[in-house]
Amino acid sequence: MEANSPPLKIYFIPSVGPSHIVSLFELCRLFASRGVHVTLLTTPSSAGFLRKPLLRAEAAGIRIHVHSLKFPSQEVGLPEGVENVVGVDDTDVATKVFRGMGLLRHQMEQFMEQNPPDCIVADLFYPWASDLANRLGIPRLFFDGSGSFPTCLLESVRRPGSPHRFASSKSDPFVLAGLPHPITVTLSRLPDYALTTNEITYMMDSFRDSELNCYGRIVNSFAELEEEYIEHYEKTTGKAVWHVGPTTLLNRSSEDKAERNLKAVVSEDEILSWLNSKQPNSVLYVCFGSGAYFTDEQLFEIASAMESSGHKFIWVVHNKGRTENETEEDRQKWMPREFEERMRREDRGMIIRGWAPQTLILDHAAIGAFMTHCGWNSLMEGICAGVPMITWPLHSEQFFNEKLLAQVHGIGVEVGADDWVLNIYVEYATKNLVKRDRIERAVRKLMDGGDEAMDIRRRVRELTEKAKAAIGEGGSSQRKLTALIEDLQRLKSMRTKGGIDDAKEGEFKREK
Structure with a gap:
């Protein structure tokens, strides 16, 4: 990082599920502890869900800014204050929450266009974030709350010649193709959207397209857990993975x-x-x-x-x-x-x-x-x-x-x-x-x-x-986080000195 240069500015956009909100917040805290200017874009209800950890982070000298978005409750037919699926056990309410989440796009885009960050870390439920990032000439990091291993398995199932297409029954075991290990599954244990084309299939395809159009993937994992699958993912997609976890070990009070x-x-x-x-x-x-x-x-x-x-x-x-x-x-x-x-x-x-x-x-x-x-x-x-x-x-x-x-x-x-x-x-x-x-x-x-x-x-x-060891001094996750921050700082410097086009070209010259 260049001397006296302003800190990196990263916007984090969580989904509306409790596990996604908590996971992305832990990443916010991790980056903010490294001196990154972190802003969490979320609604008042979701911010309230994180009120205590936000205060505790601030007491520890870790500043996380929150930009509040007005949830379109009236437009989707929800009462005020129902803005995520924390505690929701009703399909109709959950559907309306997700519809409202989609309607937040204009507010988010307007804010980021007026106050452009150096990077966007967006949950998979915001596939448009990759297009916005490319338009702004900044990297978007893809986050879906899972690891490289399940992503590689799903990609194996998506292949045209996947063995599941030839299974004779839902209970017959078969080995997924092209993976570092012989992983045995059955049809009954595969996602419906991978077996038949439905609305979820199209949604998942949009997530995948967005992922392949982004700068790379950030994962709450560590190399020693799924190293072969990190390498497999990078080789098959051409996208980098930054494993920076497990974040749960960083907050142990x-x-x-x-x-x-x-x-x-x-x-x-x-x-x-x-x-x-x-x-x-x-x-x-x-x-x-x-x-x-x-x-x-x-x-x-x-x-x-x-x-x-x-x-x-x-x-x-x-x-x-x-x-x-x-x-x-x-x-x-x-x-x-x-x-x-x-x-x-x-x-x-x-x-x-x-x-x-x-x-x-x-x-x-x-x-x-x-x-x-x-x-x-x-x-x-x-x-x-x-x-x-x-x-x-x-x-x-x-x-x-x-x-x-x-x-x-x-x-x-x-x-x-x-x-x-x-x-x-x-x-x-x-x-x-x-x-x-x-x-x-x-x-x-x-x-x-x-x-x-x-x-x-x-x-x-x-x-x-x-x-x-991964999150300790010199560990694999600590090294990856350092490399990612340096990489983002390099891209920021390229944009400042050479403009957006040079920065976009620089995307394909990153060091893994």
């Missing part, structure tokens, strides 16, 4: 760990007090993210499996209300009679309705395994905590993420979920119910001990150490 618990029913103190009374590796943590709405029948199978396994647990259930609003008749629809009372009396289990302080829980020594939907944030948090995982993917890229855990690194045990689902805002009605015996078998495989469980624990601890 108790306040940061608890911050995701924004709508807690059970306090952090109560959870920690319960965990402190348990032996190391003796508690199973069960959480499927904010977008999992299981049927009562499936919840009943989970409860039955946990009880019969004999192991202690913390179970986060998002689609059930507070205890005081729930009758015994309601409870018996999704759990055995007096299950909750029995688990509490025997000091065996804790059920949390709503949000939970996930990183705070995972980092506790009492946690011995994590049953997860395999969302990328949860995957990273499990690895960073050194906790082996029981994998139960539901939608999005989660079935691909499962393969990274179970097949590539051997740190996950598949529960056997078979059905990819599109609509995450209604109850997850599986075509093939995951029965209690399969759930119990996966739990016992990790929690009962034995040589195989010990090997899995050893492998995940090794990855944890590699993750810590």
Whole structure:
């Protein structure tokens, strides 16, 4: 960076999902800590979702500017204040929120044209951001909240000669083509939009076109986790990847760990007090993210499996209300009679309705395994905590993420979920119910001990150490972040000295 040059100015544009908002905010904090002038473009409600972490970052000397956008509530038929899908469990409301997000384009473009940044980091749901960046002569970094591994797998499925096109049934396993590892999947575990052409297919195609038209991809990951797939992505797309994570390891205070618990029913103190009374590796943590709405029948199978396994647990259930609003008749629809009372009396289990302080829980020594939907944030948090995982993917890229855990690194045990689902805002009605015996078998495989469980624990601890090294002094992620900032500064200097055309030409001369 040239002496006395003004700091880089980067605008970050998050999507409206809670995991996307939190992930992109963590990147904001990372860049701002390096002296970059960071502005987050978002609506008042989403800014409120981040109020405490914003204040805490500022107290630590990390300044993140927020540019407020007026959400078009009236235009899309939503009440004032409903501007993201935090806590939304209704398909119609979610659809209107996403429609409103699309209508923010004019406000964003107008602001950026009047106050041009040096770079845009935009979520995949803003495909127009690449065109805007190219028009302004600045780089756009693509962010989708996942890693290089699932992106490479999806790209393999998109190929005209993909083996899935010749599968004889939905349950027949086949190996995806052209990847660094022999990844085995079935048709039932592939996204619907990759199998048949529908509206989602066209939307995903627009995201992909935007990605191929951008400067590169920024990922909350570390090279040692998916190095072959970073190289594969760069080779097949011609686009660079900057892995700068895992960001969850950069914010490890108790306040940061608890911050995701924004709508807690059970306090952090109560959870920690319960965990402190348990032996190391003796508690199973069960959480499927904010977008999992299981049927009562499936919840009943989970409860039955946990009880019969004999192991202690913390179970986060998002689609059930507070205890005081729930009758015994309601409870018996999704759990055995007096299950909750029995688990509490025997000091065996804790059920949390709503949000939970996930990183705070995972980092506790009492946690011995994590049953997860395999969302990328949860995957990273499990690895960073050194906790082996029981994998139960539901939608999005989660079935691909499962393969990274179970097949590539051997740190996950598949529960056997078979059905990819599109609509995450209604109850997850599986075509093939995951029965209690399969759930119990996966739990016992990790929690009962034995040589195989010990090997899995050893492998995940090794990855944890590699993750810590990646963000440490001289680590792979730290080096990548430094290289990216220097690269962006170089492009800024080229624009200043030679104009937009020279800067655009410079895009193709970056150093990886």
